[in-house]
Amino acid sequence: MQAEIITIGDEILIGQIVDSNSAWMAKKLNLIGVKIHQIISISDNSEHIINTLKNSLLNSEIVFITGGLGPTNDDITKETLCKFFNTKLIFHQPSFEDIKKFVKSRNSVLNELNKKQAEIPENCMPIRNLNGTAPGMWFEQGNKIIISMPGVPYEMKAMMENIIIPELQKRYKLERIIHKTVLIPGIPEAILAEKIEQWEKHLPEYIKLAYLPSPGLIRLRLSIYTKQTEYSEKQIDDEIQKLNKILPNTIAGIDKENLESSIANLMISNKLTLATAESCTGGKIAQLITSIPGCSNYFLGAVISYANTVKIESLGVNNKSIESSGAVSKQVVEEMAKGVRKKLGSTFSIATSGIAGPTGGTAEKPVGTTWIAVSSSNRTISKKYIFTGERNQIIEKASRTALNLLRIEILYTMQTL
Numbered sequence: 001m002q003a004e005i006i007t008i009g010d011e012i013l014i015g016q017i018v019d020s021n022s023a024w025m026a027k028k029l030n031l032i033g034v035k036i037h038q039i040i041s042i043s044d045n046s047e048h049i050i051n052t053l054k055n056s057l058l059n060s061e062i063v064f065i066t067g068g069l070g071p072t073n074d075d076i077t078k079e080t081l082c083k084f085f086n087t088k089l090i091f092h093q094p095s096f097e098d099i100k101k102f103v104k105s106r107n108s109v110l111n112e113l114n115k116k117q118a119e120i121p122e123n124c125m126p127i128r129n130l131n132g133t134a135p136g137m138w139f140e141q142g143n144k145i146i147i148s149m150p151g152v153p154y155e156m157k158a159m160m161e162n163i164i165i166p167e168l169q170k171r172y173k174l175e176r177i178i179h180k181t182v183l184i185p186g187i188p189e190a191i192l193a194e195k196i197e198q199w200e201k202h203l204p205e206y207i208k209l210a211y212l213p214s215p216g217l218i219r220l221r222l223s224i225y226t227k228q229t230e231y232s233e234k235q236i237d238d239e240i241q242k243l244n245k246i247l248p249n250t251i252a253g254i255d256k257e258n259l260e261s262s263i264a265n266l267m268i269s270n271k272l273t274l275a276t277a278e279s280c281t282g283g284k285i286a287q288l289i290t291s292i293p294g295c296s297n298y299f300l301g302a303v304i305s306y307a308n309t310v311k312i313e314s315l316g317v318n319n320k321s322i323e324s325s326g327a328v329s330k331q332v333v334e335e336m337a338k339g340v341r342k343k344l345g346s347t348f349s350i351a352t353s354g355i356a357g358p359t360g361g362t363a364e365k366p367v368g369t370t371w372i373a374v375s376s377s378n379r380t381i382s383k384k385y386i387f388t389g390e391r392n393q394i395i396e397k398a399s400r401t402a403l404n405l406l407r408i409e410i411l412y413t414m415q416t417l
Helices: 020-031 046-059 077-085 093-105 112-116 153-171 189-195 197-201 233-246 259-269 284-289 308-315 319-325 330-344 391-416
Strands: 002-008 035-042 062-066 089-091 119-121 125-127 136-141 144-149 176-185 207-214 217-226 274-278 299-304 348-354 369-376 380-386
Touching (some): 002 046, 020 062, 035 046, 046 144, 077 089, 077 119, 077 136, 093 112, 119 136, 125 153, 176 259, 176 391, 207 233, 217 233, 274 284, 299 330, 308 319, 330 369, 348 391
Parallel strands (some): 274 299
Antiparallel strands (some): 348 369, 369 380
């Protein structure tokens, strides 16, 4: 089954708010077997809404609309849908009762604008809204469905999860969709594609592969779309096992796992602790680590050593190392890693020193040059990278690369003990 999503609102088009509704809906609908053909954001203009809706119904069986159902004059979706369906607004008492309860629960005063929101197109099936004052609307035109919901995210989500999705599943035999996502950090997309070319060529025809690159890592999504029950998650798992043999110690997580949670599992299961010394990443690594609940079990702390004086006085970096090699160097980053591990008493440490830009680069050390070190009682290793992109992208890439270097070093250490 194919669907389209239309979000209505000038505030989206001028960049005042980000359309998070569409991404959330697309994810939820995909999980039940509804494929999204197109997502469109349009203005609060009646003619624009009608023309977009007509075009969407040519391509898809279901159209989801969010926005424009509020109580003010610029909320024109209901009136526009009446025009589209050649119908009129009628007062809907059950919706009004929901509105009264909601307003009362907020210790607010019911007014005429609230009452007006209980008016709905005569030919629609109302969708209850227990989290706001605008009911949703379900229309049917031949074999097509048009569903209109409020733009407020928590109101829309409740309608989708509690009413709309269950109803769609009850009415239609939808395709089974099985997704698994493999997290692969530290390998550029073109190089990864080359490494797994033969594996990709020999994937079963019913398994689809997609590359989803982001700074410092790539997600490979394996999918099965089918109405047949014989295809299962195990078939994707088998292919991931083959991939793991081609890329040993490279896969950092499956599905919702990420680098941070992968490291958390390694740290906790092996009773390890971690400290960071960050210069160019400015605390981004510590932020990623502390995004995982329970990180206090292994993360001891961080030293943000941007200034050379902090590197020297807080981390014990030798001033002569900075003078001879510069702050962005193998010698300095290794001394930073050893220093923070000793200072905070951790079993492992990460250190970064680099030039995030946009200024500060030289012919010898261009913008993006970054040294990353990982230290333990076993050994201290370091690697040089030259990351590309804007400042925030370089910081993001450096931080995730540092986490992956730590992950690999933990695996190496555990295997050699």
